[in-house]
Amino acid sequence: MNAKIETPDLMIYAMALQIENSNTVLHGVSSPLPILAMSVARNTHAPDMAYISGAEGVDPELDRIYPSSFDARLNRNAVAYFGLHEAFDLAQRGELDLMFLGAAQVDRHGNTNLSLIGDVERPKVQLPGGAASAFLMPITPKVVIWVTRHSNKVFVEEVDFVTGQGYNHRAEEYKANEIVVISNLGVMNFKNPERAMQIQYYHPGHTVDEIKENTGFDLRVAPDVSETPAPTKDIIELIEKIDRDGVRNSEFR
Amino acid sequence: MKKVLTSLEEAARLVQDGDLVTFGGATFHRAPMEFVRELVRQGKKELNLIDREPAIDFDLLIGAGCVAKVRTGMLAFEVFGMAPNFRKKSEKGEIVTKEGACQPIIAGFRAAAMGLPSLPVKGMLGSDLLTISEVVGSQVEIQDPFTGETMIAVRAIEPDVAVIHAQKADEYGNIRIEGPFYEDVIKAKAAKKVVVTVEELIPNRDIRKMPEATTIPHFIVDAVVEIPKGAYPCSCFNYYDADYDHIKEYLKAAYQDQFAQYLDNNVYRRAVA
Numbered sequence: 001m002n003a004k005i006e007t008p009d010l011m012i013y014a015m016a017l018q019i020e021n022s023n024t025v026l027h028g029v030s031s032p033l034p035i036l037a038m039s040v041a042r043n044t045h046a047p048d049m050a051y052i053s054g055a056e057g058v059d060p061e062l063d064r065i066y067p068s069s070f071d072a073r074l075n076r077n078a079v080a081y082f083g084l085h086e087a088f089d090l091a092q093r094g095e096l097d098l099m100f101l102g103a104a105q106v107d108r109h110g111n112t113n114l115s116l117i118g119d120v121e122r123p124k125v126q127l128p129g130g131a132a133s134a135f136l137m138p139i140t141p142k143v144v145i146w147v148t149r150h151s152n153k154v155f156v157e158e159v160d161f162v163t164g165q166g167y168n169h170r171a172e173e174y175k176a177n178e179i180v181v182i183s184n185l186g187v188m189n190f191k192n193p194e195r196a197m198q199i200q201y202y203h204p205g206h207t208v209d210e211i212k213e214n215t216g217f218d219l220r221v222a223p224d225v226s227e228t229p230a231p232t233k234d235i236i237e238l239i240e241k242i243d244r245d246g247v248r249n250s251e252f253r
Numbered sequence: 254m255k256k257v258l259t260s261l262e263e264a265a266r267l268v269q270d271g272d273l274v275t276f277g278g279a280t281f282h283r284a285p286m287e288f289v290r291e292l293v294r295q296g297k298k299e300l301n302l303i304d305r306e307p308a309i310d311f312d313l314l315i316g317a318g319c320v321a322k323v324r325t326g327m328l329a330f331e332v333f334g335m336a337p338n339f340r341k342k343s344e345k346g347e348i349v350t351k352e353g354a355c356q357p358i359i360a361g362f363r364a365a366a367m368g369l370p371s372l373p374v375k376g377m378l379g380s381d382l383l384t385i386s387e388v389v390g391s392q393v394e395i396q397d398p399f400t401g402e403t404m405i406a407v408r409a410i411e412p413d414v415a416v417i418h419a420q421k422a423d424e425y426g427n428i429r430i431e432g433p434f435y436e437d438v439i440k441a442k443a444a445k446k447v448v449v450t451v452e453e454l455i456p457n458r459d460i461r462k463m464p465e466a467t468t469i470p471h472f473i474v475d476a477v478v479e480i481p482k483g484a485y486p487c488s489c490f491n492y493y494d495a496d497y498d499h500i501k502e503y504l505k506a507a508y509q510d511q512f513a514q515y516l517d518n519n520v521y522r523r524a525v526a
Contacts, residue, residue, distance in 0.1 A: 029279075029280060029306050029327060029329075029331060030329065030331045030332060032332060055282075055433055056433035056434070056435075057433075066495075066497075067331055067332045067333065067497050067500075068280055068281045068282070068331045068332075068495060068497075069280075069331060070279050070280050070281070070282050070306075070331075070433075071281075071282070071488065071494070071495065072282060072432050072433055072488060072490040073494065075432070075433070081432075081433060081434065083433075083434055083435070083436070084279075084305070084355065084359070084435070084436070085359045085363065085436060085439065088355070088356045088359065091375075091376075092374070092375045092376075114327075115352055115381070115382065116352075120384070120385060122344075122346050123343060123344060123350075124344070125344070126339070126340045126343040126344050126350065128327050128328060128329035128335060128336070129325055129326055129327035129328055129329070129352045130326070130327065130352070130354060130380075130382065131306060131326045131327035131354070131355050132326065132354065132355045132356060133354070133380075134354045134376060134377050134380035134382045134383075135354050135355065135356035135357070135374065135375075135376035135377055136356075136376060137376070137380075138376055138378065138379065139375050139376045161381050162379070162380055162381040163380060163381065163382060164380065165378075165379040165380055169379035169380070170378070170379050171378060171379070171403070247332060250332040250333075251332070
């Protein structure tokens with residue numbers, strides 16, 4: 001009998017699988033899931049990846065995560081410091097391969113909103129801000145958006161405000177860059193000629209219909225849709241060891 | 254070299270009402286919190302705050318009524334959620350929020366540090382953030398004169414005052430930052446005036462033994478203040494970690510309409526070394 005795998009662990013593993021062994025990857029602020037995904041990747045299929053922490057350490061020997069993703073203890077035994085402005089220089093050179101970004105809203109074209117709901121001058125809801133989203137979304141070869149509350153209030157027909165640029169808000173030269181959306185229900189991508197969001201994987205215990213019902217637009221389904229690969233016991237233990245305080249659950253409450 | 258060692262009270266007087274101010278550090282790390290509390294005690298008004306990813310430093314000043322305008326890439330409390338005073342006052346229209354993005358804000362500081370009027374950055378095109386930025390005229394679409402590539406030119410950001418909390422300095426203002434630098438060195442070079450609060454004063458002869466450790470030399474520093482635990486409740490690498498429990502208490506006070514009490518207990522009545 002398999003024990004039920006917790007949603008954060010499923011998401012973390014799905015996020016880790018987006019990283020390739022040759023990649024240079026950066027995480028940002030408020031990012032327990034990306035930090036854990038990067039740690040899983042380098043301990044499994046991507047040992048050669050370059051890991052740049054938002055706390056500025058390069059390839060740290062991470063033993064624990066904290067409520068802040070910039071906590072200097074995340075840099076334990078790092079080989080170097082590489083500042084955010086240097087990581088952004090790298091991104092402009094096209095050499096930052098993958099970045100994880102959050103979203104309060106995401107739409108069918110992959111636009112994200114982390115800025116505000118309502119009027120720009122007098123917002124109904126003031127959101128925290130997009131951080132690096134508007135800079136990195138178009139120019140980074142792969143951006144992975146993680147969303148912990150998949151609902152039709154978050155997955156909307158059109159975002160109220162375009163913070164990060166989807167495929168209908170970017171220049172032709174950047175349309176080849178990939179967006180992947182990983183939610184608590186499944187994994188979505190845009191691998192079709194229209195660059196419209198489609199379900200690629202549904203998490204164990206969830207269905208294509210459930211994902212569609214919780215999405216505020218007509219979500220496509222990839223022809224080869226299948227169940228999300230589940231992490232092994234060893235991987236789950238690794239996640240639990242690094243995140244013994246359960247920081248990863250904070251976004252799900 | 255001129256001695257620039259002074260008191261916290263004197264150093265905070267370098268900040269005028271209405272000034273454009275930036276702080277060192279990022280989120281809960283190496284923010285100059287005791288200096289921020291002194292700004293509150295001195296009753297500063299109409300401050301114009303700018304930074305890439307601040308947290309409790311900005312939110313405290315906003316909650317204490319010291320702020321007119323805010324420009325950040327993101328202003329939140331990491332996994333603890335929204336910045337409570339920022340959100341409340343922004344939604345009530347009591348402060349003006351001009352959201353930037355991390356890279357243009359850093360590029361603006363870099364331009365000022367290099368003595369340039371602007372600096373081009375990639376990305377940004379297609380984001381609604383440009384419609385906000387264009388209101389304040391800080392970001393304009395340009396074509397590179399050599400390749401024709403379309404980019405965004407970011408206007409230089411020259412703060413009136415940059416305030417940085419570092420680990421060590423001598424009395425002349427030769428500054429050592431240990432661990433992550435964030436954009437602190439860039440901000441120091443970009444600002445008109447630079448105040449550095451430090452955990453520890455060290456003798457000039459120790460500074461001279463390891464000049465490569467001096468990340469900010471004396472001639473760009475206007476004031477140095479020795480304040481042990483000057484970043485608290487934020488962390489200061491090699492000295493202390495962030496006090497996440499205190500940060501949670503701050504949030505609780507703000508959400509339970511007890512922020513005035515928080516200020517009483519932690520800012521106004523706080524004994525300063």
